[in-house]
């Protein structure tokens with residue numbers, strides 16, 4: 001299957017490794033991967049500040065860039081969920097509304113695409129670490145993203161998934177909230193981090209770079225040994241080198 | 252002047268609250284308990300989602316035809332012997348009520364828990380006349396003893412530990428410093444019994460009002476509302492215009508939703524429906540202001556609730572049935588408690604209602620005091636799109652800020668301009684990269700970096716690396 005990447009602006013600028021890892025996982029699953037450089041952002045920052053016409057202007061660029069793709073895959077639950085809002089965002093513009101809906105219908109979050117769409121869970125990775133999954137708010141509530149990433153992690157050799165009681169609690173990011181109300185935002189992260197540290201895990205992972213920046217930035221400041229990594233990066237990091245993999249037939 | 256409004260001080264109040272570990276512990280413990288009970292009650296009701304949708308539809312329908320149902324309600328209520336007064340704002344409402352209290356001879360007053368009377372500052376207005384309204388809900392009574400407003404819609408003293416309450420009672424009533432929960436309740440019961448016996452006027456709120464019968468419904472667990480509304484000779488019920496439902500049969504869905512959503516109960520211990528005064532208790536004669544019988548609702552001017560009715564999204568805020576569920580799941584409320592929101596409505600519904608009822612200039616920080624994670628919307632039994640309303644209010648708050656450079660709106664406009672073409676996007680990011688070493692000491696970046704490491708821009712973006720990869 002031909003897949004067009006929507007890498008998201010955060011990944012593009014801050015953690016390109018997540019984009020590369022996403023492409024690698026998709027290729028392992030048998031997809032051919034493309035990237036259209038006309039894409040910028042899904043419009044979420046403006047949308048979340050209540051600036052709907054600005055959000056529409058940015059959303060149009062994404063629609064134009066990616067509407068020709070067979071399927072669009074993004075390593076962000078939150079940006080994927082944003083495309084699901086285009087229907088309502090363009091309520092007053094029937095043409096754009098239809099185009100937005102069409103894009104949303106073929107846009108998938110990475111884990112959901114691999115597991116639910118391609119029915120691939122085993123990618124042949126080995127990561128001998130204790131890992132906890134953070135259920136980001138938008139992926140969880142708007143996409144129902146819960147089982148798919150866990151199915152992927154379950155097939156990573158050596159990986160021990162440690163479920164946190166507070167896995168579904170908000171990390172405190174929330175865009176402008178994180179800087180406007182920084183003290184509250186940090187207190188929210190600390191509540192989760194306190195638990196994660198008590199679990200003795202090595203890595204907290206998830207499907208949204210924004211949450212992982214929030215948790216990771218705070219973990220680092222606290223001097224914690226826990227790392228915050230996007231699951232694509234975590235899994236791709238445990239893949240045998242491509243050459244070695246060629247000898248080992250994929251299962 | 253809105254009594255007790257301090258939402259402008261949200262920043263200071265929330266920082267102070269964050270420093271109060273005892274309060275955070277008390278709120279965490281109590282909300283976890285309620286969430287657990289609620290989860291269990293909801294899980295036992297397979298038709299939960301269907302009920303939510305029905306409740307939302309009833310409320311939305313009523314609000315869309317509010318004048319019709321209001322007039323119907325007033326007509327039927329008056330036919331049943333109720334005297335209805337219209338108030339156009341808080342001052343108007345407190346003047347009408349203090350007037351009625353004066354007519355009744357200003358005798359002892361007991362009160363049932365009611366958010367709308369908190370909203371209009373009724374106790375304050377009565378106290379200004381030298382009266383002493385006594386709250387009779389246990390939590391509310393504790394808050395009155397402490398001289399504080401409630402900090403939660405359903406559990407007014409949720410932020411207090413039992414030890415703090417025992418100390419408060421010891422200071423105010425001379426009881427033992429280490430009194431047990433049972434002893435504290437017994438003390439309250441003894442004092443409140445006497446207050447009920449002496450009271451001549453009972454003031455309550457309204458949970459739901461039924462247009463077709465002119466009835467209204469009150470829900471409670473302690474029995475104090477029954478006493479407040481039946482022992483004194485005069486019962487004054489204060490109601491916001493949004494409390495209506497069209498038919499008596501509509502109550503069925505709300506009777507199932509509200510207790511489960513609020514406390515995880517299948518039903519509250521008491522449900523009281525009032526259709527006109529009890530036999531032998533004639534209605535007080537109407538006098539003075541407040542609109543005539545069956546008369547038109549008061550003019551929209553100054554009336555904040557009526558102003559909301561005109562806009563579909565904003566209007567949805569009035570669907571709220573005050574169950575408190577959005578507070579219990581809100582990760583921000585959990586950290587800062589109710590008083591930080593600076594008025595009577597805390598948590599997500601407070602962040603939605605305060606800027607709308609008090610004016611955006613009074614509460615600019617509130618719409619942004621949410622991570623927009625959506626736990627509140629998911630928990631709301633009448634499906635108010637709380638994050639959606641917060642986003643809309645956030646823009647209004649930004650505009651009220653004057654769109655100053657660096658302000659929210661200004662930033663969004665510029666940001667969107669840069670994001671509109673890939674070329675501008677690349678420039679913007681090149682600029683950002685150049686500016687990063689300086690920028691991290693400024694504004695939003697500095698606030699991020701005070702307690703968190705700031706992510707550094709990658710040396711080469713994904714798009715640049717991809718170009719090489721595909722070569």
Ligand code: SF4
Pocket residue numbers: 404570571572573574575576577578600627630631632633634635
């Ligand atoms: S907004 Fe919804 S959840 Fe919050 S108090 Fe009102 S009805 Fe309950």
